[in-house]
Amino acid sequence: MTHTARNEVSTTRTGINIFIGEGIAPVVSDTWSVGGWNIQFVRLDAGQSFALNHSAGAVHIKVVTGRLANINRGAYAQDKVVRNTKVTEAEVVAGPDGAVFTVFTGTAQVPKKVTSMSQLAYSGPLANELSWITFEERYHDVIPFFDGLDCYLSPGFHLLDADGEEITYMFVWTAGKGVDLSTHNHGHDPAPTRPAFAEVHWVLQNGTGTGGMFETSKPGAEDRVRTPLQQGDEHGPFFMWDKKTGRPTLRENGAVEYPWHGWQGGTDTEPGQSYDVVAAFEITAPYAIIAP
Numbered sequence: 001m002t003h004t005a006r007n008e009v010s011t012t013r014t015g016i017n018i019f020i021g022e023g024i025a026p027v028v029s030d031t032w033s034v035g036g037w038n039i040q041f042v043r044l045d046a047g048q049s050f051a052l053n054h055s056a057g058a059v060h061i062k063v064v065t066g067r068l069a070n071i072n073r074g075a076y077a078q079d080k081v082v083r084n085t086k087v088t089e090a091e092v093v094a095g096p097d098g099a100v101f102t103v104f105t106g107t108a109q110v111p112k113k114v115t116s117m118s119q120l121a122y123s124g125p126l127a128n129e130l131s132w133i134t135f136e137e138r139y140h141d142v143i144p145f146f147d148g149l150d151c152y153l154s155p156g157f158h159l160l161d162a163d164g165e166e167i168t169y170m171f172v173w174t175a176g177k178g179v180d181l182s183t184h185n186h187g188h189d190p191a192p193t194r195p196a197f198a199e200v201h202w203v204l205q206n207g208t209g210t211g212g213m214f215e216t217s218k219p220g221a222e223d224r225v226r227t228p229l230q231q232g233d234e235h236g237p238f239f240m241w242d243k244k245t246g247r248p249t250l251r252e253n254g255a256v257e258y259p260w261h262g263w264q265g266g267t268d269t270e271p272g273q274s275y276d277v278v279a280a281f282e283i284t285a286p287y288a289i290i291a292p
Contacts, residue, residue, distance in 0.1 A: 005029040005041065007125055013193050014155035015171065016126050020100060021161035026050060032124030032157075034172060035277060036110030037204055040103045041159060044094035051091045057107040060085040060232045061092060062202045062279075064159065064168050065287050066099030068092045075283065076200060076290045077236035080215075084232050085202065100159065100167060104202070104279075106232075114205050114275040117152055117174065130154050135173075135181070143182075150176030150273065151265075156280075161287075166195060168283040174275040177208060179265040183219040185258045186239075187251060196256050198239050198248040198288035200281050201263070203229045207274030210266025213238060215259050226264055237290060246290045256285055 005027050006019040018029050020043045028050075029041040038057070042050050044066075052059045062085055067074045070093040077083040085104075092101075111119055122130040132154050135146035156171025175181055190196040201213065212228035213235055229235060240249040240257040248256040265276050 002026045002028050005043075009126060009129055010158055013158065013169075014129070015158055015169070016129055016155075017158045017160055019164075020159045020167065021163075025098065030125045032122060032127065032130075033107075034122045034130075035114060035120045035204060036107050038103075038105040038107060040105075041100070041157065042103060043098070043100045045098045046094055046096050048098070049091045049093045052087060052089065052103070053105070054088075054090075057105045057110075058232075059087050060104040060106070060202075061087050062102045062104065062234060062281065064100045064102065064281065064283060065289065066097045067095035067291070068099055068101065069095040074291050075288070077234060079236045080213075080227060080238060081236045082227060082229055082233050083236075084230075085234055086232050102170065102202075102281075104204070104232075113207060114174070114277055115273050117275075120174070120277065122154070130156070145182050149179050151179045151181060165286075166284050167287045168281050169197070170279055170281050172204070172277060172279050174277050175207075175211065175263060175265040176273050176275055177265055178267045181263040181265075183216055183260050183262045185260050187253075187255050187258070190254045196248075196250065196254055196285040197282035198237065198241070198256050198285060198290075200234055200237070200283065201229070202234045202279045202281065203231055203276070204279060205275065205277040206230050206266070207276045208266035208268040210268070211264060211276040212266070213261060214264050215261045218260055221260075224264070228266070241290045248285055248288050248290070250285065256288075
């Protein structure tokens with residue numbers, strides 16, 4: 001018997017709490033839709049399976065914790081390596097430690113390009129909590145870097161364990177052509193409402209085909225090594241991790257150690273706007289396990 005995860009509006013952060021860790025697995029969330037993509041969260045115990053609905057569209061799976069044994073997929077690709085997450089199997093089966101994962105289904109309503117934010121209205125339970133705002137609106141009081149830039153973000157989903165602690169925060173953001181979403185290293189002091197995390201991104205749309213993650217030596221440096229990601233792709237760790245323990249390396253303040261990095265929107269010669277649309281998974285340090 002499959003159980004449906006409980007939802008509620010977060011009282012400590014923006015977005016929706018999903019109590020994916022409660023109850024007897026399998027636990028499956030409600031479904032949300034944005035830009036033609038259906039999004040659902042699943043928790044399986046060891047050896048349990050989850051049937052995939054390929055009739056609804058192209059199915060992709062982003063693993064958050066554990067491993068899906070029959071497709072041999074864990075939470076992270078190899079360091080800075082891009083892998084596509086499409087799944088053609090009829091079902092997925094959890095490995096010996098179980099698994100928490102996100103199912104992205106690209107329906108026939110996924111546009112070729114996202115040219116307007118009006119194409120990205122959310123639907124689903126508590127969808128009014130997922131309204132888009134500009135990066136400028138969100139961060140202007142902290143930093144003016146994003147002022148005037150064509151980029152947006154939405155509150156997202158907090159997947160919580162059985163104790164109500166965060167497993168991951170998943171939210172979606174957009175970047176217009178050529179938009180630099182800043183050079184950063186997530187070095188701020190962790191706090192209860194912003195825990196240390198080992199981040200990975202999953203791409204719903206690449207507006208120009210050339211947008212992607214970059215690494216650089218320092219803010220403002222000319223050197224940038226960019227790693228483009230296409231629709232359905234995710235990337236491996238850009239953060240530092242211990243090869244013996246498979247855990248993220250922490251700074252003295254408890255934050256995960258990253259090099260300077262960011263996302264750079266691409267450019268093309270086509271008229272009009274075309275957004276990169278990206279889901280960020282901020283997997284909290286206690287749940288971030290990097291395995292072969």
